[in-house]
Amino acid sequence: MKIVMIGAGNVATNIAKTLANIGETPVQIWSRTLASAETLANAVGTCATSDWNSVVKDADVYIVAVKDDAMLNVIDLLCAHCKHGVFVHTAGTMSMSMFTGKAEHYGVLYPMQTFSKQKEVDFRTVPCFVEASDKHTLDIIMELARLLSDNVRELAESERKWLHIAAVFSCNFANVCNAMAAQILERHGLSFDVMLPLLDETVAKLHRLHPREAQTGPASRGDVGVVSKHLAMLEDNKELSEVYSVLSNYILKNRE
């Protein structure tokens, strides 16, 4: 496949590197910032551009992996310059109708994973959710998705958007709870590394128990004495005590 990557952020970087690893290196990386495009292009051994006029016109697939706030504008510009091929975006919450009237063949390939430039993921295990404008385009996006992952399925936007919001809770919000733990530990001269066995077990449990069954801790025991003590300890930090209070109340109310 002749693939052009539009974007050079976390998602674009992980997809481009995975494609390069399987011999399907994108022919070009576009990014608004040339330096970003070049960093990724150099990493995978291909060309970089930040100029819409230079974007390859005869690609089979254009993968649009830019942040959602920028996507509408980027799609407008891309489709003004390139008319042929299949256009795909990677966003969980954005509709594929963003391409309607601008491209003929289009769709979505949403890889549900947390991507950082500093750590490549094993893409074969990443659940990928595909949607397309028509059957022929679906076949092409499915083929692309199966090059990347062993875990591919078709899913309409009406469900994909709930998957994305659930992923924000499971990943982004769980991670920020760890950032808060790190903030507390570092303030008291303790290293975050000490938490790693606890983090590993917290997730290992969820392979066998439903999160409601796996819940432990003061609030889930109804141990309001400890909850009050902890809130008093966090008294000088309004942000953390608000989070502690909101999440403990949810746990208290939803106890098994």
Next chain:
Amino acid sequence: MKIVMIGAGNVATNIAKTLANIGETPVQIWSRTLASAETLANAVGTCATSDWNSVVKDADVYIVAVKDDAMLNVIDLLCAHCKHGVFVHTAGTMSMSMFTGKAEHYGVLYPMQTFSKQKEVDFRTVPCFVEASDKHTLDIIMELARLLSDNVRELAESERKWLHIAAVFSCNFANVCNAMAAQILERHGLSFDVMLPLLDETVAKLHRLHPREAQTGPASRGDVGVVSKHLAMLEDNKELSEVYSVLSNYILKNRE
């Protein structure tokens, strides 16, 4: 060691089973509810009681693993009936001074892990934090801790309590974010299992990146358009939209 286990909950169950596995089965399990004591006693092959008068008087160590709300009362009753041996509790946030004036030798053995009865943990990797009333007692509690785990260190209450509150964020609050994700998915006919590769990677990243560096998602990209869309999707659920809003604001304010 001649060990009596006071309690039959998640922590008591995991410690008693680990002790049984290494041939140090507690000689007795006490619980307020006889049926609970019997369930655990049967699982490890020992005796059960709910009667303070029947508690073995000549144990080397009494391990008090009951919920924090009940602990003061349980310690009062235990120490009224048993005078000799070393008394240890397992709570992160409770002071060892709860034993002062009631026992001669006492301390704390705080295993920082999430324990559920339905899933035994590999105790050898559990970080255990020990504190004691005197040097001799410290040696005994250290010996007990090292029977259980390869990851043992001495830590004063003034630091242990911060470790415990950090563990609430890292484990209990991260887990409840997953419970919320499950609630969202199940309401839309999707299974929580689909999240497992995302959960695994979320934690795998934290073995290599600081939680602040590992943060991804709409709020960490400053993608306020998606944040607003998600809040609109959660409009009919006050609890979840409050959590979404509080955590996203923290992420937005603390972006790298």
